[in-house]
Amino acid sequence: MAAVVVREETMAGRAVAEWVLPDLPASITARELVRLRVRESYGRPGWEAEADAACAAFAHNAFVLIAGDHQIDDLDEAIDLERAHVVSFIRLTPLAGG
Numbered sequence: 001m002a003a004v005v006v007r008e009e010t011m012a013g014r015a016v017a018e019w020v021l022p023d024l025p026a027s028i029t030a031r032e033l034v035r036l037r038v039r040e041s042y043g044r045p046g047w048e049a050e051a052d053a054a055c056a057a058f059a060h061n062a063f064v065l066i067a068g069d070h071q072i073d074d075l076d077e078a079i080d081l082e083r084a085h086v087v088s089f090i091r092l093t094p095l096a097g098g
Helices: 029-042 047-059
Strands: 002-009 013-024 028-029 063-067 069-070 079-081 086-091
Touching: 013 029, 013 079, 029 047, 029 063, 029 079, 047 063
Parallel strands: 002 086
Antiparallel strands: 002 013, 028 079, 063 069, 063 086
C-alpha cells in the first residue's frame, strides 16, 4: 500500500491545501485519484456528481495534475504512487477576454 500527498496549488506554485491519502494501491489511474480526492474533500452525499464535474473540468483544462515531476495528460493514465509521492492539482485561470 502507498500513501500520497495531495496538494492544491495556484499557478504561481503557492500551496492552498495539502493532505495525505493513505493506504492506496501502488498504482492508480488519474481518474480514480481525482474521484478519491473529491470524495475525501467533500465527504457528503452527492460527491459522485462533484467528482464527475471535476473529471469534466480536467478535460476542459480547468486544472492540471502533476505527479512527481510528470504532468498527467489523460485521466486514464496510471500513476505509480511508489515513485510519485506528491500529486499537485493546479488550478488554471483563463486569460481575460479569452
